[in-house]
Amino acid sequence: MKTQVKALVVGGGAVGTSIAYHLARAGWDDVMLLERDELTSGSTWHAAGLLPYFNMSYATTHIHDYSIKFYKTLEDETGLNAGFFVVGNLRMAQSKARMDEYMLYATTAETCGVPFEWMTPAQIKDRWPLVHTDDLEGAIYHPTDGYINPADVTMAMAKGARQRGVTIERKWQVDGYEWTGSSWKVTVTKMVEKGGNLVPSDEQTVIEAEHVVTATGNHAQRTARLLGIKIPAIPVEHQYIITEPDPALVEYRKTNDQHPVLRDADAKWYVREERGGWILGPYERNAPARFEYDVPESFRADLFPLDLDRIEEEYMSMIHRIPSSETVGLKDDYNGPICYTPDGNPLLGPAPGLRNMWLAEGFSFGITAAGGAGKYLADLMVEGEAEIDMASLDPKRYGSWMTTEYAARKNEEAYEHVYILHHPDEERPACRPLRTAPAYDRQKALGAQFGTVNGFERPNYYGPLDADETFDHDARSFRRGGWWQYAVDEAKAIREGVGLIDASAFTKHIVEGPGATAFLDWFTCNRLPKVGRINLTYALTGAGTTRTEYTIVRLAEDKYYLVSAGAWTAYDSDFLMKAIEDKRGEFGWISAYDVTTQWGVFAVAGPKSRDLLKSVIKDADPDTALSNKRFPWLSARQIELGMVPVNAIRVAYTGELGWELHHPIEMQNHLWDLLTKAGEEFGLKLVGARAQNWLRQEKSYRAFGNELGRDATPLEADLPRFVDLSKDFHGKAEMEAKGIRSKCVTLLIDGPDDADPWGREALYDGDTRVGRLTSGGYSVAFGKSIGMGYVTPDLAVPGTKLKVRMLNELWDAEITEDSPYDPENRTIRQDG
Known part of the structure; x- marks a missing residue:
C-alpha cells in the first residue's frame, strides 16, 4: 500500500468515491481512497437511490443538478x-x-436551469391513472430525474477513479491524524473478519498525505474525536418498505414506461416502482437519532428493527393515493x-481550525448529492474556489458551542421536516432557546418573536401582547405572513421616529499588535480608517471574490475592532486566524481574539435617535455630545449612557440617523431598561430583524450571504467605493482578472398585493432570463416590493x-439608482 499521497479520501460510499474521482479528473494524479469495510457498506448500500431536485438552496440545487447530469455519463466512460x-x-x-411552496422552489430551479413542468390533477390522472387525484391542487414534475442503483453508481465512480489513477484500498481503518505543519500523518489499521465482525488487526501503517478528505458517513462522530473538532453529523433512522407486485401496476407496465417517482409532500412520503411493486419511504415523526457517539464495531451493513406503528399514517396515505396498493402484501x-x-x-468544505483537512459529512441525500459534492469540493481543493458560493454548506456554519445533544435533537427535527412546508420565514423550535442575550426575557415579555442566528435568539419582530397568546405566530405563509404588518409598523417607526434593534449576535474580533496595521491593510480591500473612525471593507478569497464583510473600528494606531455578520462567527474567525498565522512572520506580531459574546449591541436609529440618546448620555455638554462636530458620521467614541x-x-x-451601542454584555439589562424608559417620551418602537432587512434594501446595503459571497467580487457587487485599487491586497489581481461578469442592482417591483419576493426569484428581460434576486421584501418608503x-x-x-417571477407569474420591476431612499445620505448625516 502507498504510504505517501497527494490526497487521502477516507470513506468508500458514494460521496467518497465521487470525491476521489473528481480530484483525479481535476488533475491530481496521486489520490488514495480508504474504506474500513467494503465500498458501499455504509448508508449507501441501503439507500433508496432517489434523485430529488427539490431544494430551496441555490448551492445545493446546483450540486444535485450536476449529479443527475454526471451520472448519465458514467456508462460511456467506464x-x-x-x-x-x-x-x-x-x-x-x-x-x-x-403549490405556493413549489412556485417559490421553482424560482430557484429556474435560476439554476433545472427543467420542470406544472401539472393539473386532470393531467396527472390522464397520464398516470393509478394515482388518486381528487384531493390534489396540482403538481410540479421533473422529467429529467428518477432513481438510480446506489451500489452501481458507486462502483461506476470507483472504476472511473481507478481509470484516472486513484488507488482504492479496502479494510483499512483510520485510527489517528497528526498534522506535521506541511502534511498529515494518518495512522491506519488493517481490519479483519472475526466471528462475523470486522475488528482491528495488529497490522498498522502510517500514510503521509498533503490533503485529507473525510467522507465517513455514520462514523462522523468518531472522525470528530480523532480530529479534535465538532461535526454535527449524526444519523437518524430512515425506514422504507417494499411491497409485493401490484397487479394494477404490472398491467399498466404492459403498455407504458416505468411509473415516475411519486412524492406526496403533504403525506410525508415518496413512492417509486420496484419490480412490479412499490417502495414507500416515509419521513415520519419521532424517528430517533442513532450512533450519537460511535458506531458499534458489530454494526456493519446492518439494519434496525422496523417500526411499522411509527409509519402507519404514511402507509395508509399511500393506499389512499395509490388505491391499487391496498391489497398488496409487504x-x-x-x-x-x-x-x-x-x-x-x-457539511462540505474545510474543517474548522485545521489545515488541508476537508469534510464531506452529513449527507441526508447522499446519492443525489454525491456527484456534485465531489465536483465542487474538488474545485475548492484544486482551484481554491468553486464556481458557486459554497458558504451555505461550509462546516464552520456551526460554532464550537454546538454539542452532541443539540446536533442529535436538531437532526431528528431536520428529518421530520423533510416534507413539512419550507416557509422562508420558518423558525424551527427544537433546542430553543439556547443562546440568549441578557435582555431576552425582557424582549419576550414585550412581544418579541425570535429567530435564531448562529444559535442566538434574535427578535424577528414584536407582536401583540395577548395574555392568552391567541395570535398565531406560527401561521407561516409563502405570501405575507401574520407578522407582515408588525414589520411594516416597525420599519415606519425607524423612518419617521426612533426604533431600537438588538444586534448582539454580530460577530466581533479584536486585532492588535505591531503587525496589525500592515496585516489588515493587506487582508482587506479598502483603506484603513484613522483612529476613532470606521470603514466598511471586504476580505477577499484567493480567487478575488468576497469572503467576508467587515466594519472596522480603529481603536488605536495598532488596535482594531472588527464587526461582521452574526451568522458566520466560526467561519469568519477561522479565516482571520489562519490568515494571521500565515502573515505573522511577514508583518510582525499580531494578536486576534473573538469577543462576540463579551459585547452586546443595540442599534438606535431614526430621526429622533439623537434626541433619545441625548436624554440619557452622561457628558459635560450633552447637547453637543452627539453633534456632527463632536461625533461625525462614520466615527466611533466611548460614551457613557447611564452607568454603562x-x-x-x-x-x-x-x-437613518443612528448609532450602534456596543456595550459590556453583563450590563445589557441596565442599558435596555434605560433606553426603553427614556424612549417613552420619543415614541420609541422596538424593531426586529425583518423590518431591518427591508430598510437596508431601501439603502441598497448588501448583505453577506445574499448579495455578498464567494461567487462575486466586490466590484461585481458594485462597491468600487470600498475598494482601494491604489494599494496591494489579498485577491486583488484575481479580482481584476475576473472583470464584471454580472452586477448587483436594486429593483422596485410592482408585485402581487399579498406577496413580496424572498430573494431567490428569476429576473427576465422579455423572454430571456438575465439574472436573479438575492434579497427581497417590502419598502415602506415606496409602498411596493423591493429586491x-x-x-x-x-x-x-x-x-x-x-420582469420578476413571483408565484409563477411575471411582474414588472425597474432597476433604480443605488440607495433609492435618501441617495445623498442626508438623513444619516443630519446634525443636531
Whole structure:
C-alpha cells in the first residue's frame, strides 16, 4: 500500500468515491481512497437511490443538478451501467400553500436551469391513472430525474477513479491524524473478519498525505474525536418498505414506461416502482437519532428493527393515493441510519481550525448529492474556489458551542421536516432557546418573536401582547405572513421616529499588535480608517471574490475592532486566524481574539435617535455630545449612557440617523431598561430583524450571504467605493482578472398585493432570463416590493425595466439608482 499521497479520501460510499474521482479528473494524479469495510457498506448500500431536485438552496440545487447530469455519463466512460432510470419525479400538492411552496422552489430551479413542468390533477390522472387525484391542487414534475442503483453508481465512480489513477484500498481503518505543519500523518489499521465482525488487526501503517478528505458517513462522530473538532453529523433512522407486485401496476407496465417517482409532500412520503411493486419511504415523526457517539464495531451493513406503528399514517396515505396498493402484501423492509445535520444540508468544505483537512459529512441525500459534492469540493481543493458560493454548506456554519445533544435533537427535527412546508420565514423550535442575550426575557415579555442566528435568539419582530397568546405566530405563509404588518409598523417607526434593534449576535474580533496595521491593510480591500473612525471593507478569497464583510473600528494606531455578520462567527474567525498565522512572520506580531459574546449591541436609529440618546448620555455638554462636530458620521467614541460605558459607532444599517451601542454584555439589562424608559417620551418602537432587512434594501446595503459571497467580487457587487485599487491586497489581481461578469442592482417591483419576493426569484428581460434576486421584501418608503440581485452588466442601469417571477407569474420591476431612499445620505448625516 502507498504510504505517501497527494490526497487521502477516507470513506468508500458514494460521496467518497465521487470525491476521489473528481480530484483525479481535476488533475491530481496521486489520490488514495480508504474504506474500513467494503465500498458501499455504509448508508449507501441501503439507500433508496432517489434523485430529488427539490431544494430551496441555490448551492445545493446546483450540486444535485450536476449529479443527475454526471451520472448519465458514467456508462460511456467506464462501461458500467450506473442503474439510472430516468422516469421523472412527480411532486404532488394537496393544498394551495404547498403549490405556493413549489412556485417559490421553482424560482430557484429556474435560476439554476433545472427543467420542470406544472401539472393539473386532470393531467396527472390522464397520464398516470393509478394515482388518486381528487384531493390534489396540482403538481410540479421533473422529467429529467428518477432513481438510480446506489451500489452501481458507486462502483461506476470507483472504476472511473481507478481509470484516472486513484488507488482504492479496502479494510483499512483510520485510527489517528497528526498534522506535521506541511502534511498529515494518518495512522491506519488493517481490519479483519472475526466471528462475523470486522475488528482491528495488529497490522498498522502510517500514510503521509498533503490533503485529507473525510467522507465517513455514520462514523462522523468518531472522525470528530480523532480530529479534535465538532461535526454535527449524526444519523437518524430512515425506514422504507417494499411491497409485493401490484397487479394494477404490472398491467399498466404492459403498455407504458416505468411509473415516475411519486412524492406526496403533504403525506410525508415518496413512492417509486420496484419490480412490479412499490417502495414507500416515509419521513415520519419521532424517528430517533442513532450512533450519537460511535458506531458499534458489530454494526456493519446492518439494519434496525422496523417500526411499522411509527409509519402507519404514511402507509395508509399511500393506499389512499395509490388505491391499487391496498391489497398488496409487504415483501421487504429496511430501517437504516442516514446521516443528518441540524439544517439538513451537508457539511462540505474545510474543517474548522485545521489545515488541508476537508469534510464531506452529513449527507441526508447522499446519492443525489454525491456527484456534485465531489465536483465542487474538488474545485475548492484544486482551484481554491468553486464556481458557486459554497458558504451555505461550509462546516464552520456551526460554532464550537454546538454539542452532541443539540446536533442529535436538531437532526431528528431536520428529518421530520423533510416534507413539512419550507416557509422562508420558518423558525424551527427544537433546542430553543439556547443562546440568549441578557435582555431576552425582557424582549419576550414585550412581544418579541425570535429567530435564531448562529444559535442566538434574535427578535424577528414584536407582536401583540395577548395574555392568552391567541395570535398565531406560527401561521407561516409563502405570501405575507401574520407578522407582515408588525414589520411594516416597525420599519415606519425607524423612518419617521426612533426604533431600537438588538444586534448582539454580530460577530466581533479584536486585532492588535505591531503587525496589525500592515496585516489588515493587506487582508482587506479598502483603506484603513484613522483612529476613532470606521470603514466598511471586504476580505477577499484567493480567487478575488468576497469572503467576508467587515466594519472596522480603529481603536488605536495598532488596535482594531472588527464587526461582521452574526451568522458566520466560526467561519469568519477561522479565516482571520489562519490568515494571521500565515502573515505573522511577514508583518510582525499580531494578536486576534473573538469577543462576540463579551459585547452586546443595540442599534438606535431614526430621526429622533439623537434626541433619545441625548436624554440619557452622561457628558459635560450633552447637547453637543452627539453633534456632527463632536461625533461625525462614520466615527466611533466611548460614551457613557447611564452607568454603562459604551463603544458607540455612528452608523446605521437601516440608513437613518443612528448609532450602534456596543456595550459590556453583563450590563445589557441596565442599558435596555434605560433606553426603553427614556424612549417613552420619543415614541420609541422596538424593531426586529425583518423590518431591518427591508430598510437596508431601501439603502441598497448588501448583505453577506445574499448579495455578498464567494461567487462575486466586490466590484461585481458594485462597491468600487470600498475598494482601494491604489494599494496591494489579498485577491486583488484575481479580482481584476475576473472583470464584471454580472452586477448587483436594486429593483422596485410592482408585485402581487399579498406577496413580496424572498430573494431567490428569476429576473427576465422579455423572454430571456438575465439574472436573479438575492434579497427581497417590502419598502415602506415606496409602498411596493423591493429586491436586490444580479443581472448582466449591460442591464445594470437605472430605469431598466425587467420582469420578476413571483408565484409563477411575471411582474414588472425597474432597476433604480443605488440607495433609492435618501441617495445623498442626508438623513444619516443630519446634525443636531
